[in-house]
């Protein structure tokens with residue numbers, strides 16, 4: 001069965017799904033995106049992801065390409081046409097196609113691309129069993145990373161650097177030595193007292209949808225969450241560390257810059273969050 005993608009008003013075979021060379025997403029990274037997890041045939045936390053997409057569009061004064069109701073139908077249709085039971089759906093809205101000019105095009109129409117693909121859930125389950133390693137890198141992104149734009153070159157380079165160091169994620173660190181977030185995830189620790197700590201979602205990080213759901217999961221498990229800054233040093237001495245994102249849920253971190261966290265194995269708190277996540281998250285059939 002060929003993959004089907006949605007591009008500017010039509011469902012096309014993935015291999016033939018193109019955008020124009022003067023699409024502003026291509027030329028200026030003038031585009032925003034979302035990634036939703038698909039699990040057991042459900043799109044996870046779709047409302048939260050589309051709310052955040054709306055916020056990103058508003059911040060950049062970009063128009064929705066269609067009504068939200070129609071948008072939701074397209075997203076679900078792409079998942080359905082690709083028969084994705086477990087995997088992800090990717091949504092990208094750009095300011096559209098216009099002759100190259102820095103200024104917003106007058107009366108331009110934003111463009112929409114939606115793709116979906118299957119991911120074997122055993123891959124993430126295996127990663128969660130082993131835990132992942134992270135490295136730390138100095139923050140070098142612009143200060144509006146609360147907007148989910150496709151301008152991800154620093155993230156690409158940081159994650160390549162992590163890979164070269166035998167790690168799977170890079171944590172951006174601010175000038176004071178505090179952890180911000182990962183290249184494609186939020187960063188968390190668990191203190192010796194069992195308190196979850198993650199950085200406040202000010203303009204310095206992306207307000208992860210998974211992060212928000214994990215607050216509810218933690219409350220349900222009777223766990224306390226503190227939104228505060230934490231340093232690389234505090235993270236290295238923590239009882240547990242983990243990352244969160246739509247595609248990884250809560251994923252244990254077992255080493256930071258080569259130093260093992262606690263006994264170097266995934267912690268019980270993150271595994272219990274991971275276990276309970278799907279009971280709490282919003283689930284919309286595709």
Ligand code: PLP
Nearest residue numbers: 184185186206208209210245246
């Ligand atoms: N931070 C960054 C930089 C990200 O790219 C992502 C996800 O892609 C996240 C955090 C986690 O966000 P979410 O939980 O909504 O996937």
